[in-house]
Amino acid sequence: MMSCLPTFSWRFLAVWQRNFKVWKKLALPSVLGNLADPMMYMLGLGYGLGRLLPDVNGVPYLSFLAAGTVCYSTMNSATFEVLYSAFSRMHVQKSWEAILNAPMTLDDVVLGELSWAASKSLLSGLAILTVIWLLGLQSSWLLSLWVIPVVVLIGICFAGMGLVMNSISPNYDFFMYYFTLVITPMVLLCGVFYPVTELPHWLQTVSSWLPLTHAIDLARPLLLGSMPQDILLHAFALLAYGLVGFVVALHLTRKRLLT
């Protein structure tokens, strides 16, 4: 912890376990919450808009929307976890300080939080995926299973990015900036609700650099029954955003708590 290089121990899993133990107490409402919001979007927009649109890129609008919904609710779930929940553990409840008095490093704690947020968002993604399967929106069963690892990558990506905000935030209100400046633009620019190709050229360029675009470029073909292109590039982009975020967050959180 004293060196610049991270020092981890397997006890980071104890942080994961701690969060899991709390989650278990409220598991049912939490899972329902995971489902309700994206379901309303998907069904509301899917049926509401879907009737106005004959098809999008040759598929029914609801099928088009399915992949966007998986990606964006996974993103939201990971983001909320590392912003509001991790922040209350770190800053309000001082749980992190308590943990640091045990033989744990801050690196363990932050890694524990990242893995927990990724796990929780995996659950969100799986919940939507289940709805997609129930509604039969996937073209191929087998290909749609590959959305699961994509969801894991999305979780890691946005947990890592969100932890940076967690490390510099003075209070909960600060997170609004992140939603307004990062998350909302991403929802609008990355092809959740409509194809990126509908955007002006310069916005498409911006979009191609955003992590959610990479997520959707993987998930959408998989749900529509074809192999995605540039799989390694997209996977690498998601991981890179997550890892860079994680390393920066580690550095800033050390500064915040350990000086």
Added chain:
Amino acid sequence: MRVLTVDNLAKRYGDRRVVDGISFTIEKGQCFGLLGPNGAGKTTTLRLLLGLIRPDGGQIDLLGHAIPQAAREARMRVGVVPQMDNLDPDFTVRENLLVYGRYFGLAHAEIEARIPRLLELAGLQARADSLINSLSGGMKRRLTLARALVNDPDLIFLDEPTTGLDPQARHLLWHSLRQLMNEGKTILLTTHYMDEAERLCNVLGIMDAGKLIAFGPPGEMIARHIEPSVVEVYGDVLHDAQVIMQPHCERLERVGETLFGYCAKAEPVLQALKPLAALRITHRPANLEDVFLKLTGRDLRD
């Protein structure tokens, strides 16, 4: 056996030397009390000893481990009661112990086996399944102590363990600490209460502005730093009293309506003060608080 060796430890925040070259040692089984006014650097010292912050100079050996390099190994054998309670409000009393034990890599069954004993020590057997927010301040403090013992540590750090507690709760906590000392545990505590330090500790350090300005057993410290008798005079003709006491006392100090006379013998002073019947006069042996105030002064610190 030496449990802790601190040599010339230093920490700066900006231009402020918050810990300014302190050195001391603690032997196994000792209870070391670190005293000092607000902002003296006590909590910062503890954080340095735990390897949570990087010192700007000096050496620390904690239970045979160099700090901060091997802080993780050292913390395996240390228990910490922080200045501010940070129990986990998402959990019950029992769950707090269970979850905390996992941070030490302890197996579930092992922690479960230790919990009854910890609950007993904290006097919380009846509250095992209560949520933290329903506990009183004293209960929280006791649970924090129990949590610090979950790894059966050799050395326990307590940062102001009884601040804000009522007398009953303080006595109960002292009782627990004595029990731990009887078991051979070593204790390092910080406190603002002189009676606490005098009762519990066999070695004291007084810290002021980052420096360790006195170190030693409480009795020795009183004998070394201060006159044995104190005559306190309250009233509004203090000037007359001052003139009378001057020749009999080594030191006189006036604080508002009170005059403190520090002297080798109280009898002559009391005799001389007889004519001033309007004054309220008390006489007591010098105590640790007198030493503390002499060494650190009477000014407010922040």
